[in-house]
Amino acid sequence: MEFLKLGNTGEKVPVIGMGTWKLRQDGISALRTGISLGSNFIDTAEMYQTEKFVAEILKEGRDNVFLATKVSPHHLRYDDVIKACNSSLNTLGIKTIDLYQIHWPNPSIPISETVRAMEKLVSEGKIRHIGVSNFSVKELKEAQEAMKSEEIVSNQIEYSVTERDPESSGMSAYCLSEKITVIAYSPLGSGSILSSNNKKIHEKLNAIGSEYGKSAAQVALNWIISKGNIVAIPKANSPDHMKENIAASGWKLKPEDISEINSFL
Numbered sequence: 001m002e003f004l005k006l007g008n009t010g011e012k013v014p015v016i017g018m019g020t021w022k023l024r025q026d027g028i029s030a031l032r033t034g035i036s037l038g039s040n041f042i043d044t045a046e047m048y049q050t051e052k053f054v055a056e057i058l059k060e061g062r063d064n065v066f067l068a069t070k071v072s073p074h075h076l077r078y079d080d081v082i083k084a085c086n087s088s089l090n091t092l093g094i095k096t097i098d099l100y101q102i103h104w105p106n107p108s109i110p111i112s113e114t115v116r117a118m119e120k121l122v123s124e125g126k127i128r129h130i131g132v133s134n135f136s137v138k139e140l141k142e143a144q145e146a147m148k149s150e151e152i153v154s155n156q157i158e159y160s161v162t163e164r165d166p167e168s169s170g171m172s173a174y175c176l177s178e179k180i181t182v183i184a185y186s187p188l189g190s191g192s193i194l195s196s197n198n199k200k201i202h203e204k205l206n207a208i209g210s211e212y213g214k215s216a217a218q219v220a221l222n223w224i225i226s227k228g229n230i231v232a233i234p235k236a237n238s239p240d241h242m243k244e245n246i247a248a249s250g251w252k253l254k255p256e257d258i259s260e261i262n263s264f265l
């Protein structure tokens with residue numbers, strides 16, 4: 001597994017992490033597989049109701065996991081952030097969240113109020129790093145400007161072979177210049193790029209993968225992490241899918257194959 005620096009911190013995170021949206025209880029064993037193969041980054045959210053499954057993994061060894069969770073957009077008032085964090089800590093059964101992310105911006109609540117609560121949580125040792133999710137460049141800049149003692153280390157956004165908004169919006173370039181890690185969610189298009197809905201793209205990914213002895217999923221994930229400054233967080237309920245996804249790291253697509261995938265859309 002390859003690792004990269006999280007934001008401007010000294011923290012190292014694996015380039016392939018593990019998502020948990022819609023993870024079922026029987027998916028806990030897939031998380032175990034991921035950890036055993038060198039991925040220690042688990043992403044959850046109060047909204048997903050999967051913190052309770054992640055708690056099972058944390059019980060088996062808190063130090064094995066870099067734990068990221070999220071506060072919901074309707075909980076962004078100062079007191080609500082504190083309450084939501086305490087509730088997540090309780091459900092997860094831990095004392096500190098490694099990365100606490102604002103799940104979605106909420107235009108009706110000033111970002112300065114939300115980040116004040118997040119910074120308070122850092123000062124109390126309840127969270128270690130602050131991230132955002134689904135923020136535009138403008139919203140990210142506003143959040144950065146509102147911070148007093150901490151920095152935004154990551155923006156979790158949808159990014160895949162078929163979802164290229166981070167490129168066209170300038171988000172990828174902005175995050176690179178600001179040393180903010182992009183956490184790519186739905187990196188397999190929630191499974192759609194491997195389905196008959198995207199037959200052409202699936203076939204092209206398979207054809208590229210055949211040169212390397214890799215699957216379409218592995219090519220799609222390797223293409224994302226080849227951009228640098230990006231962690232992809234595929235979700236896999238099945239341990240076999242997890243194994244396959246972890247093996248998307250540790251090799252490199254040739255520049256001509258990266259260019260070909262760039263031009264898919």
Ligand SMILES: NC(=O)c1ccc[n+]([C@@H]2O[C@H](COP(=O)([O-])OP(=O)(O)OC[C@H]3O[C@@H](n4cnc5c(N)ncnc54)[C@H](OP(=O)(O)O)[C@@H]3O)[C@@H](O)[C@H]2O)c1
Pocket residue numbers: 018019020021022043044103133134156157184185186187188189190191192194217218233234235236237238240241242244245
């Ligand atoms: N911040 C946000 O607003 C936001 C929004 C959406 C998602 N996320 C995060 O991003 C994570 C990933 O996104 P996602 O869950 O939408 O979708 P995804 O990771 O793009 O795709 C997951 C789907 O692909 C299947 N799959 C996984 N690996 C596979 C493989 N190697 N071969 C074939 N199929 C494979 C999974 O099946 P099985 O499960 O059956 O193995 C599942 O159906 C989420 O779990 C969540 O943590 C964040």
